[in-house]
Amino acid sequence: MKDIKIGNAKNQPGKITYGFIDGLELPTGIIEKIPVIIAQGLEDGPTFFLTANVHGFELTGVAVIHELITDQLVQDLKGTIIAIPTLNPSAFRKYHHKAEYDDRDPNRLFPEGKFAEKEDKDEDKEYPKLYEHITNKIYSYFEKYADFHIDFHNHSLLSIPYAILDRLFYEDESEKEEANLLLERQKEMVDSFGMLVCAEFPAKKYLKMKLHRSVSGSTFNSLRIPAFTAELGENRFLVPEVITGSVKGTRNVLKWAGMLKGPIEQITEFPVPKPEFRVRRFDHPRVNRSGILRFIVKPGDFVTKGQPIAKFTDILGRPLNDGYIRTEYDGVMVSLQTQMTVYPNDAIAEMGVRDEFPLLTPIPSK
Ligand SMILES: [Zn+2]
Numbered sequence: 001m002k003d004i005k006i007g008n009a010k011n012q013p014g015k016i017t018y019g020f021i022d023g024l025e026l027p028t029g030i031i032e033k034i035p036v037i038i039a040q041g042l043e044d045g046p047t048f049f050l051t052a053n054v055h056g057f058e059l060t061g062v063a064v065i066h067e068l069i070t071d072q073l074v075q076d077l078k079g080t081i082i083a084i085p086t087l088n089p090s091a092f093r094k095y096h097h098k099a100e101y102d103d104r105d106p107n108r109l110f111p112e113g114k115f116a117e118k119e120d121k122d123e124d125k126e127y128p129k130l131y132e133h134i135t136n137k138i139y140s141y142f143e144k145y146a147d148f149h150i151d152f153h154n155h156s157l158l159s160i161p162y163a164i165l166d167r168l169f170y171e172d173e174s175e176k177e178e179a180n181l182l183l184e185r186q187k188e189m190v191d192s193f194g195m196l197v198c199a200e201f202p203a204k205k206y207l208k209m210k211l212h213r214s215v216s217g218s219t220f221n222s223l224r225i226p227a228f229t230a231e232l233g234e235n236r237f238l239v240p241e242v243i244t245g246s247v248k249g250t251r252n253v254l255k256w257a258g259m260l261k262g263p264i265e266q267i268t269e270f271p272v273p274k275p276e277f278r279v280r281r282f283d284h285p286r287v288n289r290s291g292i293l294r295f296i297v298k299p300g301d302f303v304t305k306g307q308p309i310a311k312f313t314d315i316l317g318r319p320l321n322d323g324y325i326r327t328e329y330d331g332v333m334v335s336l337q338t339q340m341t342v343y344p345n346d347a348i349a350e351m352g353v354r355d356e357f358p359l360l361t362p363i364p365s366k
Helices: 060-068 071-076 089-094 113-118 131-145 173-192 203-208 215-221 240-256
Strands: 016-025 031-040 043-052 078-084 148-153 161-165 168-170 196-199 227-232 279-283 291-295 308-313 319-326 331-336 349-354 360-362
Touching: 016 131, 031 071, 031 089, 031 131, 043 060, 043 131, 043 240, 060 078, 060 148, 060 227, 060 240, 078 131, 113 215, 131 215, 148 215, 148 240, 161 173, 161 240, 168 173, 168 215, 173 227, 173 240, 173 360, 196 331, 215 227, 227 240, 279 331
Parallel strands: 043 078, 043 148, 148 227, 161 196, 168 360, 196 279
Antiparallel strands: 016 031, 031 078, 161 227, 279 349, 291 308, 308 319, 331 349
16 A cells, blocks of 8 residues: 655555644744645555645535545545645635735645746745745645645635636647647546536636646646646535535546446536537626626526626616627536626626637747
């Protein structure tokens, strides 16, 4: 059996063991500790990382890890699950997006890995700061042990659960074949989750948004380990059906990885849209002026080009434009804006629209 030591947690075949990683020493004399669970079966197999709550008010993943890891699971398990129920305890305690001591998006602070030389030299980079001390440690454990990885998030208060298929970058032609094989495994893995799959933003925007430095983006793109982000619907509160469906989805991926036996479990707890084509995340539609918004579609609905998505009025209730905001694309409504007030050029939703961009792209040179 694989020997694993993470923080003060150590594997024990056939057992669940618990511990903490010393994340960051705080100036007030305490250490930010990152909790870790190691669940190891009696039979050898892959090592699967499950991480959650890098954004402190995205709660479902914490519950999914708590529900999934049981004594029974360990009896059935081939290999090891390493679960980190919160990657960001400071943000979790405050129910904030970010850590109290770092104002940057924690899901853009994982190491640059493969992309480091492609960016401008910057002497500050030699000095990781604040939350980066934690991400560097976690990344080193991925590097040492991970065969697969899922990072759990929640998109917004008005969203459906879905899985994100990241773009994959390669450096030169010699890497292309291997990258293709990795991408095929990745696609299979994300599909096995059993929810809607949305490809990430196209390559240019992907890099601009620093998604290669997200938790799963860095595992996938820099460490070349199959890894994806699962967006588990509503943030800020727990929906029991979403937890149950997400535990099923996770077990399905463990089955795909050969770590559990048994049939694939259909997710019936919430609607799973099944588009006929690959979709990508897209911020759409946008409004051309300020106004008041009222949606007439729900997350998960299929829509067609020209269909009204929301009523659009001024504050007195009088119609703006023709009284509606319409979609210019066929697709799935993934997440709806939660505010009633909108400003010019605001995107009011995120849709899954037909993905015509390649999943595999060379890293652009400067
Ligand atoms: Zn998130």
